[in-house]
Amino acid sequence: MNRLLLSALSLLSSAAAQDYFPLQVGNQWVYRATGAERRLTLEITGATEMAGHTYFRLTGLGAAYWLRLTEAGTLVALDEAQQSERVWYNFAAASYDTAIPSAGRATVISRAAAFEGPLGRLNNALELGYSGGSLVKEQLLPYIGLAYREEAGVRHELVYARVRGVNVFSSGELSFRLSLDQTVYAAGARLTAHLTFVNTTGQPVRLTFPSTQRYDLSIRDSGGNSVYHWSADKLFAQVVETVDFRGETHWVVDVPLERLRPGAYVIETWVAVPENTRWRALSRFQVAAAP
Amino acid sequence: MHLRPLLFLLAAGCRAQDALPLQTGNQWVYQQTSGLGGREAWIVTVGSPQSIGGREYFPLSGYLGRDPLLVRRAGTAVVFYDETERRERPWADFGAAPNERFPSEIDSCNSSAVISAREPVKLAIGEFTEAPVLTYRTTCADAGILEEVFVPGVGLAKRTYSTIAGPRTFELIYARIGGFSVYSQGEHAFHLTLDGYTYRRGAAITARITLRNTTAQPLELVFPSGQDFDIVIRNEAGQQVWRWSDGRAFTLAIRTVSFTGERHWVEGIRLDLPPGNYTAVGSLAIQDRKYESTLAFRIEPAQ
The missing domain is CATH 2.40.360 (YmcC-like fold)
Known part of the structure; x- marks a missing residue:
């Protein structure tokens, strides 16, 4: 699923001048809403062959829609009842009727519009204005997709996108992540825990550590008993150190699981500051019985 | 940029x-x-x-x-x-x-x-x-x-x-x-992301919860209700000052989900919290709540 098809990306430059609505299974766009509590997440959840064409299933706008990009560069939706295709985006036209829900007629306001949102600032957005429905305006970014949508007083701004296996983040993020390389481990296997402290907010996070230890990690069984504690066999210099966290800081922990019996476990990690409940992550995994 | x-x-x-x-x-x-x-x-x-x-x-x-x-x-x-x-x-x-x-x-x-x-x-x-x-x-x-x-x-x-x-x-x-x-191909992760570390009093906080499973094995999740996630904000004393799910109703039907891929939940939070240090805890609303992510943030006086 997480195949990074950079070669395909490189081909894009010759395949389509500007791909404003990338259609690959797994693509996902997450928006924040202002003006009303109305979340929006768009996703390409599948593909199918129909009448000699490949259509991609878009979810998130109420019903699911089957879309494809024609050879002429027009994004069309399949109308299964009518057995016909209806135009969503005619990227070559200045004004056209669109079948996008609640849209009516689309007019290109600019092909080099200034875009400013959580992802950053760009000046190459395609800006479309709509009339005849509740949809007011959209901005699409080449190779990323729909970045801004305004409908009936609700504004949706893209905060995260996953396009062709590449994750696009907003410019300001704060998180402490724990990621594991499996959900179920074979008996005696090794677990890799990848800890990432992300601070791209521009605001420094200054933490004071009582020693050279920066993080810790523990594993508990389903009864709550501690079965592994990363720092238990390690020594750290007892020096007070203040660290400014900016950008990304990574720690990778390799955990041998040979002593763990088959069953469910909870893994917990934290930044080793005295108030160790402030930066924390909890996840779970299973150890399978030996075959 | x-x-x-x-x-x-x-x-x-x-x-x-x-x-x-x-x-x-x-x-x-x-x-x-x-x-x-x-x-x-x-x-x-x-x-x-x-x-x-x-x-x-x-x-x-x-x-x-x-x-x-x-x-x-x-x-x-x-x-x-x-x-x-x-x-x-x-x-x-x-x-x-x-x-x-x-x-x-x-x-x-x-x-x-x-x-x-x-x-x-x-x-x-x-x-x-x-x-x-x-x-x-x-x-x-x-x-x-x-x-x-x-x-x-x-x-x-x-x-x-x-x-x-x-x-x-x-x-x-x-x-x-x-x-x-x-x-890498296999990742099994759950995390909360905030759009800032220091907020002015009354400013909006955008919180995003992400569940990702790109490993070869589906994740089996049991939800006791229609609720997918929760977010709790605690003050420096550890007292809960806000909970996303408070005042919301969820269907009481057990759901078993076999999850692969990536799912996000985004919430805009606008609270009038007094200046101080806080933590935000995002969790997946599964039966044992064993997916949790905690972040610290600060509220400063409004200008």
């Missing part, structure tokens, strides 16, 4: 010099995949550029024990600055013809290298159609780099070097290049 590297990658195609993207903040995480010595990890980071002799060098920390390694592009080649000898030394020439030998002094046990192949490779982070493979000539018996694989637009993806205990291979498991990142 974060989008530029991605757009460049998406739009411009893979050029030779992108084999080592040099932007401040870029990071690569590697883990040992074969050879003696367990599963050691190492991390490479690009620092802020420095000027030496009128040329701009990017410091790579964590690279080959030289810390930092000052590198710059010179056409299709990459060179590094030897601070002891105060001169530039060659590392790689990504524009070299296949099997054309070029000097490479990146390691004291290497003298030259060739691009032995530009071929499809399958790595932990994905499959690539044209990745230059550098094969090095070593001058030491059991030391030096044997081979490196670079992925255009991403950077060094795989390295094998010689040791007295046999070859050791490291592979890229994560990279962040500008404002985008790539992960």
